[in-house]
Amino acid sequence: MDWDWQYSGDILPDLLDGLRYTVIATLAGYVIALVLGLVWTLLRRSPSRVFNQAIRWITEFIRSTPLIPQLYFVFFVLPAWGITIGSLTAGIITLGVHYSTYTAEVYRAGIADVPKGQWEACTALNLPRSRVWLDVVLPQAIRRVIPTLGNYLIAMFKDSPMLLAINVAELLFSAYQVGAKSLQFLEPITMVGLLFVVVSVISSILVRRLERRYATN
Amino acid sequence: MGDVLDGYNQWLDGAWLTFRLTLLGGALALVLALVFGLAGTSRRAWVRGLNRVYVEFFRGNATLVLLFWFFYALPLIGLRFSTMFAAVLALGLNIGAYGAEVVRGSIKAVPRAQYEATVALNFTPYQRMRRVLLPQGFALMLPPFGNLIIELMKGTAIVSLVGLVDLTRVSKNIQGSTGQTVAAFTVVLVLYFVIAQVLQLAVRYAERRVDRMLGRRLPSEPSLGTIAAGAPGTGVSG
Amino acid sequence: MPPIDPAAGSPGGVGGRPPSENTDPAAEDAPKAPADAAGVSTEKGGAPEAALPRGEAPGIRFEKVVKRFGHNVVLRELDFSVAPGERVTLIGPSGSGKTTILRLLMTLEKLDDGLIWIGDETLWHMERGGKRVPAGQKHLHEMRKQVGMVFQQFNLFPNMNVLRNLTEGPVRVLGLSRDEAVERARGLLDMVGLADKENAHPTQLSGGQQQRVAIARALAMQPRVLLLDEVTSALDPELVVGVQDLLRDIARQSDITLLCVTHEMTFAKDISDRVLMFDQGQIVEEGPPEQIFGEPSEQRTRDFLQAVLAT
Numbered sequence: 001m002d003w004d005w006q007y008s009g010d011i012l013p014d015l016l017d018g019l020r021y022t023v024i025a026t027l028a029g030y031v032i033a034l035v036l037g038l039v040w041t042l043l044r045r046s047p048s049r050v051f052n053q054a055i056r057w058i059t060e061f062i063r064s065t066p067l068i069p070q071l072y073f074v075f076f077v078l079p080a081w082g083i084t085i086g087s088l089t090a091g092i093i094t095l096g097v098h099y100s101t102y103t104a105e106v107y108r109a110g111i112a113d114v115p116k117g118q119w120e121a122c123t124a125l126n127l128p129r130s131r132v133w134l135d136v137v138l139p140q141a142i143r144r145v146i147p148t149l150g151n152y153l154i155a156m157f158k159d160s161p162m163l164l165a166i167n168v169a170e171l172l173f174s175a176y177q178v179g180a181k182s183l184q185f186l187e188p189i190t191m192v193g194l195l196f197v198v199v200s201v202i203s204s205i206l207v208r209r210l211e212r213r214y215a216t217n
Numbered sequence: 218m219g220d221v222l223d224g225y226n227q228w229l230d231g232a233w234l235t236f237r238l239t240l241l242g243g244a245l246a247l248v249l250a251l252v253f254g255l256a257g258t259s260r261r262a263w264v265r266g267l268n269r270v271y272v273e274f275f276r277g278n279a280t281l282v283l284l285f286w287f288f289y290a291l292p293l294i295g296l297r298f299s300t301m302f303a304a305v306l307a308l309g310l311n312i313g314a315y316g317a318e319v320v321r322g323s324i325k326a327v328p329r330a331q332y333e334a335t336v337a338l339n340f341t342p343y344q345r346m347r348r349v350l351l352p353q354g355f356a357l358m359l360p361p362f363g364n365l366i367i368e369l370m371k372g373t374a375i376v377s378l379v380g381l382v383d384l385t386r387v388s389k390n391i392q393g394s395t396g397q398t399v400a401a402f403t404v405v406l407v408l409y410f411v412i413a414q415v416l417q418l419a420v421r422y423a424e425r426r427v428d429r430m431l432g433r434r435l436p437s438e439p440s441l442g443t444i445a446a447g448a449p450g451t452g453v454s455g
Numbered sequence: 456m457p458p459i460d461p462a463a464g465s466p467g468g469v470g471g472r473p474p475s476e477n478t479d480p481a482a483e484d485a486p487k488a489p490a491d492a493a494g495v496s497t498e499k500g501g502a503p504e505a506a507l508p509r510g511e512a513p514g515i516r517f518e519k520v521v522k523r524f525g526h527n528v529v530l531r532e533l534d535f536s537v538a539p540g541e542r543v544t545l546i547g548p549s550g551s552g553k554t555t556i557l558r559l560l561m562t563l564e565k566l567d568d569g570l571i572w573i574g575d576e577t578l579w580h581m582e583r584g585g586k587r588v589p590a591g592q593k594h595l596h597e598m599r600k601q602v603g604m605v606f607q608q609f610n611l612f613p614n615m616n617v618l619r620n621l622t623e624g625p626v627r628v629l630g631l632s633r634d635e636a637v638e639r640a641r642g643l644l645d646m647v648g649l650a651d652k653e654n655a656h657p658t659q660l661s662g663g664q665q666q667r668v669a670i671a672r673a674l675a676m677q678p679r680v681l682l683l684d685e686v687t688s689a690l691d692p693e694l695v696v697g698v699q700d701l702l703r704d705i706a707r708q709s710d711i712t713l714l715c716v717t718h719e720m721t722f723a724k725d726i727s728d729r730v731l732m733f734d735q736g737q738i739v740e741e742g743p744p745e746q747i748f749g750e751p752s753e754q755r756t757r758d759f760l761q762a763v764l765a766t
Binding site: 061066069070072076077160161162165172179197198199201 | 274372389398399402406417
């Protein structure tokens with residue numbers, strides 16, 4: 001079978017439509033991941049040991065279980081508890097919460113990376129705790145972790161096709177549907193694959209640039 | 218809950234498939250990681266080029282897209298594999314690309330002085346790699362490899378979308394037959410968690426052994442570089 | 456080649472080892488090796504000193520050698536030669552190119568121009584069709600057989616224990632059997648006073664012990680030329696003496712060609728036949744140690760020696 005250029009052109013609008021959902025899910029999920037990840041990190045610094053360990057195991061649990069059963073859980077279980085959400089919303093929430101456990105680790109390592117002398121200087125200056133975090137520690141930590149966080153944006157983009165498990169009409173789902181209609185799968189799926197490679201390569205070049213810009217050593 | 222657990226035979230079969238996929242995919246990924254990772258340390262530009270093409274293509278792609286490609290698209294041009302083979306191929310090629318970056322970065326991270334000592338002892342290039350650089354690089358590879366094997370295990374869930382009956386598929390089936398949504402999806406997540414913990418213990422054990430061999434001490438918490446090894450665009454050295 | 460006389464060693468031997476240990480029955484039973492490829496010496500008594508490499512040591516000659524790092528010319532048309540079996544110490548301020556000379560001889564740096572002779576062969580060039588062409592990997596491998604090097608930072612392999620560090624090269628590169636290599640390694644460990652450390656891990660040893668192992672490792676390859684690159688600079692002061700005593704013994708009891716870069720002037724005085732003072736990739740002054748350290752004729756040498764003695 002040969003590559004059908006005519007067909008490739010015809011299905012492009014469908015694919016772009018799917019790409020829209022992919023981008024929405026990735027970006028919205030990323031916002032959740034960035035914010036919730038910071039929440040996890042700060043919760044883990046609470047003085048209660050029991051609470052710390054509980055948070056640790058919750059995040060460990062979310063991080064080490066696959067996205068697809070998590071999607072099922074959110075999409076099918078929440079309605080059973082009386083919370084009805086659409087599949088896109090469920091996808092965004094799951095993706096965001098899943099990756100928040102990764103960003104939490106990144107923040108933790110970033111904070112641990114802030115030299116001890118910085119904390120000691122804050123103590124010496126008698127800064128209030130909120131100032132220490134907002135003015136000294138977080139700005140330095142976030143600077144260090146920006147490239148790694150950028151990597152997780154790409155990772156989320158590449159995990160977004162799994163949302164088709166709960167029928168989110170994202171890119172791969174669209175490709176599959178147009179393929180199923182005409183029984184010509186080669187063009188749509190190859191096109192999606194190439195699109196992923198192109199986006200990933202370009203974005204990892206951007207991330208590498210970020211790395212150089214924010215390089216601390 | 219009782220109905221859900223009554224299907225323990227299905228759970229076991231599903232877990233066995235998940236385990237097999239993890240093992241086979243991991244074996245393929247390890248081989249690819251070593252071959253293409255070592256290619257990335259070559260002095261010849263074209264060999265390094267091979268490494269770049271492989272890594273960028275398969276790391277840049279989503280595993281699920283790869284799987285669909287092998288499963289739906291390639292048979293149309295006459296390339297037909299069993300579903301199992303397509304799944305192992307997709308998982309192995311994808312994780313192998315991350316692994317290749319880990320291998321390349323770890324070998325580059327072995328101090329140059331060690332390389333110089335091998336030259337002074339007149340080792341051949343193969344012996345330098347085999348006897349000194351690879352064994353020492355291996356210690357650096359283990360923690361990120363540990364991350365990758367867990368990512369691979371999680372990745373196996375995609376096979377449920379092309380008809381293989383792994384743990385995820387079993388949970389969906391049992392939810393369908395018993396109607397116990399909460400129980401079915403809770404059980405499957407717990408099972409995955411247990412598998413992940415077992416894998417993690419195995420990796421920790423290997424790390425401790427290698428570190429004892431090299432007379433090093435483990436850092437208590439993973440560094441930024443180790444965490445990043447599971448994400449695209451990163452090697453060990455960055 | 457003069458026979459090595461165990462009695463010529465320092466009275467206590469190296470590391471104050473008891474004389475009874477000098478008798479190693481295993482060495483006596485070992486088969487006689489051909490003279491030019493002599494392994495662990497099989498002289499009667501099997502004295503550890505006899506573990507030293509023996510055979511014709513080649514001379515070394517640099518001919519208009521040029522080495523650049525980017526725009527920085529480290530060696531500019533350098534000419535000098537070292538006689539077979541001669542012990543030469545290179546001194547001079549940092550950046551004067553002395554370490555680069557050792558690294559060129561060990562093929563750790565590439566030559567930019569000129570010729571380096573080891574014996575009557577060129578290190579970086581080989582004959583092909585009557586013409587001199589850049590050396591291939593094979594030629595370099597052959598040439599490196601004659602040269603050994605001890606590094607400032609020891610560079611022991613952390614993935615091997617002490618014994619393995621000493622046997623890996625002889626087994627893999629020289630093709631010795633495991634037993635022969637172990638025997639040779641034990642003889643050398645005995646000589647450097649670390650016979651009881653063969654199963655230790657490099658990180659369990661002090662810096663001085665690590666450096667003694669590194670010296671033994673270099674000698675296990677039976678080099679005819681030994682390069683010592685600031686071998687005591689990374690050691691704590693109290694450990695320096697042990698390593699220096701060992702090297703003095705080796706220099707006294709072997710006929711190896713020795714090139715040594717060091718900042719320890721007393722040690723340089725003891726060990727060397729000749730001292731070369733370098734500055735900016737050129738030899739400023741050379742002569743026997745008494746002359747260079749006693750009555751240097753060049754101002755730059757005097758300045759340098761004064762600066763070194765001040766620290």
